[in-house]
Amino acid sequence: MPWVNPAEPTSPLCFQTAVAPQISRKTSTKKYRTTFLVSNRASLSFSWLLMMPHPVIAIDGTAASGKSTFSRKLAQRLGYVYVNTGAMYRGVTWYLQEKQTPLKDIDAVTREIANAGVESWLENGELAFRIAGLDPLPHVREARINEAVSLVAQVPAVRSVLVAEQQGLAAHAPLVMEGRDIGTAVFPQTPYKFYIDANAEVRAQRRQLQGETDVIQKRDVLDQQRAVSPLTCAADAFRLDSSYASVDELLVIALGHLRARGLTIPA
Ligand code: DC
16 A cells, blocks of 8 residues: 555654743633734743643645645544634735735734734634634635745744644634644644645646646745744654545545544544
8 A cells, every 4th residue: 555654753853843832821802712922932831732622633744735635524524623724824825915015024924913913713613714803714725825825834923823823723622633733833742643745746636626726846845944843744643645545545544543543433
């Protein structure tokens, strides 16, 4: 079976990004909403790392690797809430583009995100997301966002705000959360981690079939090489290769892995 490999040890760098302390809790207002500001030097406290009120299944991987389809289906099968964190980075990118913020200007992006007010919560079993009171999610699949999102995702202030939002969501429901740093930085303590990849041709074909113009290889390079929480396979993640496997085949493997790790799978 060429498409399933055991987790491979990876560079210890991914664990440096996972270690965390000193969150300063700035506001906590709405129901289902928690906002933290995390300093660039600091990260999560150990007490926070150990506190997981609900199980979280972390799914990371390359662009167009089939993460979303797999994650959505896994969430459905388990009765968990599916959270696509890429949509949050895309949402911030949309907002900055609307404001005509120069995306290469880290100070300008940092100022905008600090002033905008980001909110996320779970509503009807889905992620709801607002930036400056606006819902960006209907706009986030545009080609101009594919082109720019990895640039915005490099900015530490953007990551701090969104990671804190993502961590807050786990207080309210069991989650299947997909992204690039979920198993390494957002929920490094979860025992349930997958890393999904597929070969470059298959991924390009997928985007074409979806009718999207996407710069997937360029995004992968930026996502893998950024200084803060780069895309990498956590040492304890289970790797899945979706190049030639159907989502149902991957699901059977994943459920077997989760069961072996002690997760209760509903009948
Ligand atoms: O999953 P996606 O392709 O929609 O994500 C869009 C971009 O957002 C991706 O190229 C990098 C960024 N991203 C990130 O840096 N961290 C995440 N947890 C999710 C996405």
